Amino acid sequence: MATEDTLRLFFALPCPPEQATAICSWRDRQALGGRPVALENLHLTLAFLGAQPAARLDALRHLAAGVTSDSFELTLNRLITLGKGFVCLAPSEAPPALLQLGGSLAERLGALGIVLDSRPYLPHMTLARQAPSQAQGTAASFSWRAERFVLYRSQSTADGVHYQELGSWPLQAPETATSAASD
Known part of the structure; x- marks a missing residue:
């Protein structure tokens, strides 16, 4: 449990x-x-930090402000189950910009001394926890343009878990070739 001196934190892409x-x-x-x-x-986690000292918050915001990554189209169209009953939506193919963003955050967090999960990054959005059976296969397709990433605080309350946005950073518009129409 997080106390006043520690915060349960994660970086994620918010779901519109x-x-x-x-x-x-x-x-x-x-x-x-x-x-x-x-x-x-609902969100797509980029990096789960776990319990962090509240005094580290400014350093995390500064770290995030230094991340540069392109915005991208995110499509979740695969249904998977992870761990013990976590039913999730995942992309059938992760956009390169998503993997670059997750990798950049992981590298910077590591330099700050924050150890992340050692398993390879698997982008997913958790839909349900403690599901009794395995869900696999194609799902309806849900897409949006990821244009920012967020630092969230996770708080357990009597009403359930609530996420508080502690900072938001824009993703850059990708560079595009000049079209012939603009000539």
């Missing part, structure tokens, strides 16, 4: 409200079981 609504509507028709993740908590 219209996509979160569509995803929850689809999920609720699938009979996946388990405890559904609240609509307002």
Whole structure:
């Protein structure tokens, strides 16, 4: 449990409200079981930091401000189960800019002395926890343009888990070739 001196933190891509609504509507028709993740908590984790000293918050914000990465189209179209009953949406193919963003954050966090999970990064959005059976296969396709990443604080309350945005950083528009139409 996090105390006043420690914060449970993670970097993530927020899910736009219209996509979160569509995803929850689809999920609720699938009979996946388990405890559904609240609509307002849907996100795609980039780096889970766990319990961190509150005094480290400024350093984390500074670290994030130095990350440069292109914005990208994110499509979640695969249903998978991870660990013990975590039903998730995942991309069938991760955009290179997503992998670059996750790698850049991991490298910078490592330089700050924050040890991340040693398993290879697997982009996913958790839909439900403690599901009784394995879910696999294709899913409805949900897409949006990832244009920012966020540092969240996770707080457990009597009403459930709530995520508080502690900072947000833009992703750059990718450079595009000049079109013939602009000549």
